[in-house]
Amino acid sequence: MNASEFSDAFISAARSHGDGSEIGNSTLANQSYDKLINVVHKYRLKYGPERELVLPLLSHENSSIRTWAALFSLPIDEKLAIHTLSSVSKEPGIIGFSAKITLAEWNRGVLKIP
Incomplete structure (x- = not known):
């Protein structure tokens, strides 16, 4: 998986x-989560951190x-x-709420990044 494939x-x-x-x-959200985490982990295994x-x-x-x-x-x-x-x-909506909770958990020091 190259950088372009990772981004896509x-x-x-x-x-x-x-x-x-x-x-x-x-079901869609959970399957998509699994795909997203899999993409990140595959890239990390081959190339290291995905930071750039x-x-x-x-x-x-x-x-x-x-x-x-x-x-x-x-x-x-x-x-x-x-x-x-x-x-x-x-x-508004679930995405905004998710961002709010992610930020709150990071600030509390309990967020685990997959």
């Missing part, structure tokens, strides 16, 4: 997770993609990731 797969899975979450389709690949996704137009990118960016660029999560957390 990450974007697809993160978008699908957000779609499933927004419509209340837990997730940072550009912090400015993606899709809130779910920005939220997932921010989660994986917290150990890399905490300030930028927190800014992204704070911005998304102001949006």
Whole structure:
């Protein structure tokens, strides 16, 4: 899996997770979560940290993609990731709520990044 394939797969899975979450389709959301984590872990095994690949996704137009990118960016660029999560957390709906909880758990020091 090269960088382009990683980005495409990450974007697809993160978008699908957000779609499933927004419509209340837990099967779609859970399958998309599994795909997303699998993509990240496969890339890490072959190339190491995905850090240079997730940072550009912090400015993606899709809130779910920005939220997932921010989660994986917290150990890399905490300030930028927190800014992204704070911005998304102001949006209505489940994605905004998810960003708010992610940020709160990070601030409490209990967030585990997959």
